[in-house]
Amino acid sequence: MKTKSCIKSLRALTARWTNIRKTWPKSTCILRLDNHTCRMRAHNSFILLGLIVFCIVMGVVISRLGKPARPLAEFFIALDVVITRIVFLIMWFGPIGIPSLIAFKMLEVQDLLVTAQTLAMFIFTVMFGLAIQCFGTLPLIYFIGTRQNPYPFLRGLGQAVLTALGTSSSAASLPVTFRCLNKLGIDKRVTKFVLPVGAMVNMVRNALAVSVKFF
Numbered sequence: 001m002k003t004k005s006c007i008k009s010l011r012a013l014t015a016r017w018t019n020i021r022k023t024w025p026k027s028t029c030i031l032r033l034d035n036h037t038c039r040m041r042a043h044n045s046f047i048l049l050g051l052i053v054f055c056i057v058m059g060v061v062i063s064r065l066g067k068p069a070r071p072l073a074e075f076f077i078a079l080d081v082v083i084t085r086i087v088f089l090i091m092w093f094g095p096i097g098i099p100s101l102i103a104f105k106m107l108e109v110q111d112l113l114v115t116a117q118t119l120a121m122f123i124f125t126v127m128f129g130l131a132i133q134c135f136g137t138l139p140l141i142y143f144i145g146t147r148q149n150p151y152p153f154l155r156g157l158g159q160a161v162l163t164a165l166g167t168s169s170s171a172a173s174l175p176v177t178f179r180c181l182n183k184l185g186i187d188k189r190v191t192k193f194v195l196p197v198g199a200m201v202n203m204v205r206n207a208l209a210v211s212v213k214f215f
Contacts, residue, residue, distance in 0.1 A: 170199035
């Protein structure tokens with residue numbers, strides 16, 4: 001009897017947990033900021049931070065194993081070269097694709113003048129905030145850490161910055177950033193670890209854009 005009772009309780013608990021899981025995607029949290037309302041919707045998706053941590057741990061283990069894991073390491077090295085080449089090929093279509101997307105969105109706008117004024121103010125505010133970060137905060141951190149003039153280092157990253165502005169993609173500008181840092185004499189072991197993680201985790205632009213959007 002006790003076994004049947006336990007099985008029955010377990011089935012009831014499992015059914016209740018299943019019902020709770022089904023209601024999660026439909027749940028909505030409403031956050032009010034002055035006159036603005038932000039709706040945050042829960043949904044099932046993979047956890048990016050967990051994936052990044054897993055990749056870091058996997059890379060460390062592969063490097064520590066040495067010869068037994070060499071075929072797997074060579075596979076990822078070849079995959080990196082292939083993806084980099086594909087990204088460069090896609091970037092060649094940027095001058096055509098990006099203006100086409102902009103023109104398509106402009107045709108959907110009803111009042112072009114008002115939209116252009118609002119968009120210009122938004123772009124100016126975001127770019128001003130990013131300029132403070134790029135030419136004020138980051139050089140200060142560089143100077144505190146190295147006691148060297150940061151601006152020659154920033155000039156060496158000019159091509160990577162222009163690529164990032166043109167593509168608006170951290171992944172697309174990643175190969176160019178690798179090349180610039182190699183020319184500046186930065187250790188490849190450092191760049192191959194820091195840049196991919198920074199490209200995925202560093203979301204300063206998105207955080208600033210969302211803040212400006214609501215306020």
